[in-house]
Amino acid sequence: MRLLAIVLLPVLLVAACENSAQNHTRQSRQQNAPEKTVILVHGYAKDADDMQSLAGFLDKRGYRAISVDLPLTFDHVNEAAEVFAKQVEKILSELPDNASVAMAGHSTGGLVIRYFLAHSQNYKQVSHAVLIATPNQGSALADIAGDVSELLVETFATLESLQPENIPELGLSDPDETRIGAIAGNKSTIALGRLLEKENDGRVEVESVCYPGLDDFVVVPYHHNQIHHRKETAELVIRFLETGSFEKQPDSDTGSKN
Known part of the structure; x- marks a missing residue:
């Protein structure tokens, strides 16, 4: 069983999702003027559709949520990030001068x-960033895939970028200008999670999500494929955007860190 899971690793990672070949932006709109663009x-x-649950929660709270499509299967992370930078530049060009997102x-x-944030000249316009189940210190599963076959990670180039080394x-x-928080999941009900030795969400280990320098960090009881679709996660994202912290603020506390 373990051998079968390892051999099928790249297929399982791609399964149950349609990776759009198009490079476009889908925007959630509402009638009233939004407070802030996210x-x-x-x-x-995945593609932009996978973020629509979170976009819906944000829209209802007055934010303007924009979901982007990126080549995050057969391209390295830095290559996808270059595509992202161009999309962000377009989004910023449609906002008032120096408006933050x-x-x-x-x-x-x-x-x-x-x-x-590390490489774009527009990083100063990003006030807050929330990383949800992000393998900031690398993916142990990507390492396992590399051990099975170097060709696998060379083909699925995004996986190669995710190897810890x-x-x-x-x-x-x-950057100091951006407050950054991370949310990890620890419900490991996905088959791939059995290949991981440490606490994980079925894909990413909790300790990989956390890294020194974060402004805040929190763990929620969700697995990798559901964490960004849950209302509790959306509430944590919104709280961080408004206060720079995942902690609930007292009703009398008007001191926002926006």
Whole structure:
């Protein structure tokens, strides 16, 4: 059983999702003027549709949520991040001068956001970023895939970027201007989670999501494929965007860190 899971690893990682070949932006709209634009980034082998649950929660709270499509299956993370940078530039060009935006990414999408913050000249316009189930310190599953076959990770190039030894090559660094929080899941009900030794969400280990320098970190009882669709996660994202913390603020506390 374990051998079969390892051999089928890349297929299982891609399964149950349609990776759009198109490079476009889907935007959730509402009639009233939005408070703030939030750019949503999907994870490995997904597309913008996978972020629509979170976009819906944000829309209802007065945010303007924009979900982007990125080549996060057969391209390296830095290559997808270059596509993302161009999309962000277009989004920013449609906003008032120096208007700030926020970002939230699921899984590998969080690494794309961090790459943007480390390498784009527009990083100062990102006030807050939330990384949801992001393998910030690399993916143990990507390492397992590499052990099975180097050809596998070379073909599914995003996986190669996720190998722990390759994370430093992304040159990630978090700017002081941006508050960054991370949300990890610890419900391991996905078959691939059995290949991981440490606490995980079925795909990503909790300790990989957390890293030094985060402004806040929280763990929720969801697995990798559901964490970004849950209302509790959306509430945590919104709370962080508004206060810079995942902690509930007292009703009398008017001190926002926006």
